[in-house]
Amino acid sequence: MKPAARLRQWKAGWRDTLILLKEFQSPLLLFTVAVVGGGFAYAAIANIVGVPVSSITEAIYIVLTAAFLQPVGDFPKFFALQAFHFVMPLIGIVILAQGLADFGSLLFNRRARSKEWEMAVASTMSKHIVLVGLGHLGFRVAQRLHEMGESVAVVEINPGTHTTVAAREMGIPVIQADARYGGGLEGANIKDARTIILASQNDAMNLQIALRARSLNPGIEVVIRIFDEDFAHSLQDQFGFIALSATEMAAPVFAAAAAGADVTNPISIEGQQLSLARLTILAASILADKTVGYVEDNYHLNIILLRHDHQSEMHPTDTRPLHAGDTLAVLGGPEQLSRLMQDNQ
Numbered sequence: 001m002k003p004a005a006r007l008r009q010w011k012a013g014w015r016d017t018l019i020l021l022k023e024f025q026s027p028l029l030l031f032t033v034a035v036v037g038g039g040f041a042y043a044a045i046a047n048i049v050g051v052p053v054s055s056i057t058e059a060i061y062i063v064l065t066a067a068f069l070q071p072v073g074d075f076p077k078f079f080a081l082q083a084f085h086f087v088m089p090l091i092g093i094v095i096l097a098q099g100l101a102d103f104g105s106l107l108f109n110r111r112a113r114s115k116e117w118e119m120a121v122a123s124t125m126s127k128h129i130v131l132v133g134l135g136h137l138g139f140r141v142a143q144r145l146h147e148m149g150e151s152v153a154v155v156e157i158n159p160g161t162h163t164t165v166a167a168r169e170m171g172i173p174v175i176q177a178d179a180r181y182g183g184g185l186e187g188a189n190i191k192d193a194r195t196i197i198l199a200s201q202n203d204a205m206n207l208q209i210a211l212r213a214r215s216l217n218p219g220i221e222v223v224i225r226i227f228d229e230d231f232a233h234s235l236q237d238q239f240g241f242i243a244l245s246a247t248e249m250a251a252p253v254f255a256a257a258a259a260g261a262d263v264t265n266p267i268s269i270e271g272q273q274l275s276l277a278r279l280t281i282l283a284a285s286i287l288a289d290k291t292v293g294y295v296e297d298n299y300h301l302n303i304i305l306l307r308h309d310h311q312s313e314m315h316p317t318d319t320r321p322l323h324a325g326d327t328l329a330v331l332g333g334p335e336q337l338s339r340l341m342q343d344n345q
Contacts, residue, residue: 013224030301031067031095034088038063040083049078067092118173119187122153130188132179132209133200137225137254139163141199144255146170148342153188155179165319179209185216195221195258203227210241223257255338263337276304277337283324285344292319299340301332 040059046052046059053059057198065072065090075083122128128151131142138154143166145152153160154167164174177184190196196213198206203226210222222241225230232243242257257263263277281287294302296318306316307327313320322328330337 001057019124020097022194027095031092034091034095035064035067036060037300038084038088040089042081043081049080050080051076059275064090084187089141114271118175120314122175122187125151125153125189126192127151127194128153128192129191130185130213131198132156132196132206134159134161134163134167134174134199134284135199135201137337138197138199140168141197141254141258142167142172143170144338145258146172148255148338150255150258153193155184155188180212180254181203185209185213190216190220193217195223197254197258198222198224199254200225201227207235210239214239221258223254257342273333274331275334275337276331278327278329279341279344280296280327281322281324282344285324287322287340287344289324291318292320292322295322295340299332299336301330301336301340303330315341 012315039056039062041056042063043053043056043059053062062072064086066130069089071085075085111297129145131138131145131152131154134142134156135153136167138156142152142154149190152172154172156164156174157176157178159174159176167174173188175187177187179185185196190213198210200206206224206226210224213220213222224232224241226235226243235241235243244254244257263275290307293326294300304315305328306313306320306322308323308325330340333339
């Protein structure tokens with residue numbers, strides 16, 4: 001497991017434990033009230049029968065130790081005081097011990113609380129990608145994003161399939177929920193996400209979830225799968241969504257778009273899927289200080305435009321060096337473009 005994923009698991013575990021402790025507050029509060037109230041009652045009865053305790057604190061301590069079958073001093077002679085040594089252990093078992101047993105069971109058996117645990121993991125994420133739908137396309141997109149080092153949280157209405165198992169094995173939280181209702185998007189921490197991908201095969205549902213995501217996070221980038229090409233263009237114009245309309249859209253294009261690359265829908269030329277992508281070379285990128293020829297040869301694609309210092313150069317020469325801040329227009333297959341985007345992180 002990668003260090004970042006391991007740290008996320010640790011944070012999720014800590015956050016999940018805090019949630020459980022909050023749920024444990026009620027039995028703990030009831031037990032505290034029973035002990036403190038019992039201490040006052042013990043002190044009052046002790047005064048009545050003529051064997052007063054030195055202070056309320058001592059009375060509370062006597063009642064507390066009685067609850068754990070650890071009496072202090074001699075067994076009292078009066079029945080009213082003796083009753084505390086029988087009643088308090090029952091209270092301790094019924095309220096506190098049961099609560100501790102439930103707490104321990106939930107804490108160490110997180111698989112029985114799969115949804116809560118996955119939500120705890122997602123709550124530790126920030127600037128991540130929310131993927132809705134873990135079908136054939138959705139899983140390949142999740143896999144590609146994972147390979148690119150992106151943080152991903154998945155919302156799937158029908159988990160339990162082999163894709164769910166495979167995604168969780170990669171450390172990707174999969175939350176069982178309908179993203180249209182009932183806190184599904186909230187469970188994936190949509191408010192802190194930077195992008196949402198709608199990968200289901202239902203155009204209407206994808207649009208409904210996209211609009212809901214925007215209402216919860218107005219600045220989120222939306223990448224939406226739409227089968228109708230005209231409808232896709234309309235969504236791009238009206239809402240600024242990245243709407244990918246090809247019915248056989250390659251997962252790497254979805255992944256690259258979600259990662260922030262500007263990628264066009266692919267066209268098929270002699271059976272080869274090609275897309276045009278635009279990217280800006282980052283300062284930490286391994287592409288910086290490489291040449292145009294190096295990038296074209298190693299990634300098997302073509303750089304058709306290079307923009308440097310506000311000057312554009314069409315079909316730059318192989319020896320042309322690349323610098324941080326340069327913008328490239330690149331033509332290539334989805335797999336090649338995805339690998340280029342990954343190395344430009």
